[in-house]
Amino acid sequence: MSLTKLYQHLEKIYHLNSISSLLSWDQETYMPEKAYAHRAKQMGVIAGLVHYYKTVELREILKDIPIHELHETDRLIVQKIQYDLEKWLKIPEKLAVEITEVSSQAQYHWDKAKKNNDFPLFAPYLSKLVSLKIEEANCLGYEDCPYDALLDHYENGLKSSDFERIIKPVVQQLYQKQSYEKPQHNPFHQFIPVAEQLAFANQFIQDLGFDFTRGRQDLSSHPFSNAISVHDVRITTRIHENDLQYMLYSTIHETGHALYELGLNDTLLGTPFSEPCSLTIHESQSRFWENNIGRSLPFCKFLARKLEEYLPKYFHNVNPYELFEVLNFVKPSLIRTESDEVTYHLHIALRFELEKALINQEISVQDLPALWNEKVSNYLGITPPNDTFGVLQDVHWSAGLFGYFPTYSLGSFYAAQIYLHLQSLFPDFDEQTEKGNFGFIHQWLKENIYSKGRLYFSHEILEQATGKPLEANAFLNYISSKITWV
DSSP states (O other), X not given: OHHHHXXXXXXXXXXXXXXXXXXXXXXXXXXOGXXXXXXXXXXXXXXXXXXXXXXXXXXXXXXXXOGGGSOHHHHHHHHHHHHHHHHHTTSOHHHHHHHHHHHHHHHHHHHHHHHHTXXXXXXHHHHHHHHHHHHHHHHHOOSSOHHHHHHHHHSTTOOHHHHHHHHHHHHHHHOOOOOOOOOSOOTTOSOOOHHHHHHHHHHXXXXXXXXXXXXXXXXXXXXOEEEXXXXXXXXXXXXXXXXXXXXXHHHHHHHHHHHHHHTSOOSSTTSGGGSOOOHHHHHHHHHIIIIIITTSHHHHHHHHHHHHHHOTTTOSSOOHHHHHHHHTOOOOOSOGGGSOTTTHHXXXXXXXXXXXXXXXXXXXXXXXXXXXXXXXXHHHSOOOSSSTTTXXXXXXXXXXXXXXXXXXXXXXXXXXXXXXXXXXXXXXHHHHHHHTOOHHHHHHHHHHTGGGTTSSOHHHHHHHHHSSOOOHXXXXXXXXXXXXXX
């Protein structure tokens, strides 16, 4: 009876979080501009309710559950919830509500600041968020530095020293301002209206496995994926009318996130059985589809056919080898989401260093624009012309997501290991990819990644799936198979 009560309670929290997700999605897509202040209050009310249900009421329910008498899955669920509860209890309700409200306001002002190249407009809200996240880190506690407490939100147990150890050899090997000879022709560079690009994207992601009876795609300032529920996953993209690639690979990335959410268990909602494992696993899925699959030569052959089929006015006799060359061209760029697989991790390293310094109170928000430009120059050999193309380009800090960026690199390393393992398992992997037959990939991911929910830690899921712990060399081996100088 106590276990049933627990599951009913967790499902109630799940539905409240779903409402919050829907409000967040609406804010980023269709909400009227002047509604932002009221929306922040709405989300704050829900955050307060969720916090109460996740702490005070949940603690009482857990008291009556005889954990040692439970079957394995139930026991794993309860153990995870008990672990979560210990963290949730450390955060005061007032702080949880304030972070939610300020994040909502900050996202609105970030969007305006980015569009108008006006960092001072955003800076006060970012400063407030940084202060609140420092307070949160102090509430959670840490051994070495405050930033570690926030990293733990996105990858359980991860410390900044762990990430530095993993990323350092990769950055050292990739820290080369080299590039291939620029492709002579880029078939993506031609004028295609927004409506036609979006129609193409909607057709194309269905070929990848996206289910429009359980999701939708819209436009936003920064592409994102938002899981309202396991049967309602919203993604967004952004479009440049003179560059189809600008939209296409952001869309494939967000589709990877959506496929993970749509593949989760749809029973015991609100429990770790039906939740994504971590942001590292989440990003492994988006990076897997965007890069390991999406930039491979077999996929380029599939993509060439689809461009001719869906956009015949603009594409005919498409050369897949030319697509492959364009999609794997290595050259430092200002925008993280448009960067190649090699220099991408230099973007992550500089963001990690800046946000760690912010949370550890080694720098201030006012220092960010100059420090950003300095680090971009040092890492990538180029300098942003303004803050829109520099410190304002990412939405994450406005949403209070400090500690998120390292999961992009970790996710890429996980993805490469999964990809190489799948190639060893299926001798016809490339042949099926070229044909657009992705069903066997979905099935393997569902059995080995999606169905695990959050019952295990990320490293456990990876080792169970591939038979090996995380090896950053797997990523370097994967990259070197395409990029000869790595």
